[in-house]
Amino acid sequence: MSAVQERPMKILVVDDEAPLVHLIEQYLLREGFQVESTGDGAHAGDIVRDQNPAVVILDLGLPGMDGVEACRRIRTFSDCYIIMLTARAEEVDRLIGLSVGADDYVTKPFSPRELVLRVKAMLRRPRNASDTGRLTRQLGDLRVDLAGREVRVRGQPVELTLTEFEVLAALLSEPGVALSRNALITKVWGDDWFGDHHLVDVHIGHLRRKLGDDPTNPRFIHTVRGIGYKTGPQV
DSSP states (O other): OOOOEEEEEEEEEOOOOOHHHHHHHHHHHTTOEEEESSSOOOHHHHHHHHHHHHHEETTOOOOOSSSHHHHHHHHHOOOEEEEEEEEEHHHHHHHHHHHTTSSEEEEESOOHHHHHHHHHHHTOEEEEEEEESOOEEEEETTEEEEETTTTEEEEOOOOHHHHHHHHHHHHHHTTTTOOEEHHHIIIIIIIOOOOOOHHHHHHHHHHHHHTOTTSSSSEEEEETTTEEEEEESOO
């Protein structure tokens, strides 16, 4: 029996299109997940707080409180995985969704089977903190507690999403080594993940902003043109 079947993980589906929600629910239930659903963005936050789902599938274009605001509110108290659904393929929508803490996005129309595969791949993602022998990393005035999943710059705490922390931990696991986007995808999202590798650039941008790291004169995360990113060697 699989781990999912032994202890079913809960997935919250937030979308106001009832037929689509029903279809997604059926696919998730078939894979052994518990499923909760709502078409109300404000209510979604209450469900996350009360039931602590492992993954939230969140539509961007909800009536009333849209997915961006719902995501922003959820991120104030939860680090659950969030997959944003959008009917608009413009890059700005994807970036807006990710900028408030979404871990991934899927553009409508999509295959429910593909969405379920994304969910399963996300839940299998490795945890870099448990894979490293050193529990604390220091890079200048950046200090990262891998075991406690805490980040501080000049002693001040920095709030990161789960994915942002994992990207930072992946970079710090090989200080001074340039990691390609493919390498970071494998380390953070897993080698069975599929989707847009531009996600790496988006999360790097958010990390830099939160850490106060100027990309034109970086202290922590350096761009290696034509390859990817690296941290400084003095860790």
